[in-house]
Amino acid sequence: MHITDLNRECLVHLFSFLDKESRKQFSETCRDLRQIFLDPALWTLLNFHSPSELKRDNFVLGSALRYLSVCWHSSRVKVCNIEDWVKTTFQKDICSKHESTVSDFLGKVRNKCPSLLSLTLSGCGHVTDHDVTLLLQSCPRLRILRLENCVRLTDCTLQALVRHGRSLQSVQVDFCRNVTPDGLRLVRERRPYLELTAERSGGMIPDSKPGEKLQLGRTLQKLLQYS
Secondary structure (H helix, E strand, O other), X not given: OOHHHOOHHHHHHHHOOOOHHHHHHHHOOOHHHHHHHOOHHHOOEEEEOOHHHXXXXXXXXXXXXXXXXXXXXXXXXXXXXXXXXXXXXXXXXXXXXXXXXXXXXXXXXXHXXXXXXXXXXXXXXXXXXXXXXXXXXXOOOOOEEEEEOXXXXXXXXXHHHHHHOOOXXXXXXXXXXXXXXXXXXXXXXXXXXXXXXXXXXXXXXXXXXXXXXXXXXXXXXXXXXXX
């Protein structure tokens, strides 16, 4: 008996035990297995650990996707979390490529995965308020949202949660330095039944341009001088 003699449901079940790359390699052995690889029912869960993984052809985004996690913490990607005006030309080049990759990928998720239930974005320094807002609008069934160390997110994301996250049950906003206590307070007031956690967010030093930092420093000096 050849493996392709199994019915479609059995083959999908067998494929589900393989990682993304193994599924891709297995699918290249014959046309029938290629069709199993392309079956949206196989791709209900996806995990990514580096920007380069988002550009590979070893996965399928489709209507069956329910759980998506994009997490990376490599030393090279930490550059993306530096304030833009501090970066070198080389660092800006790296970040520009990452930003384009992330934006393109999230655009595909919005268009192809309307039934997404859980989304985790961690260490993604180029995810913007606009990205999250569009995802909330395109994935109305989203129940769980985890945002960690996404430095470009601000209170605009929290406002989008209130406006568009009608199905949300649990939200984590951890180590997002440009989120304020006022923004978190808004979510808790408008969505009292939403489980909201915000480790360190609202208590970190937000981004500020050099001129703003200088002005802040002078203000602090005056306060200390006359106190």
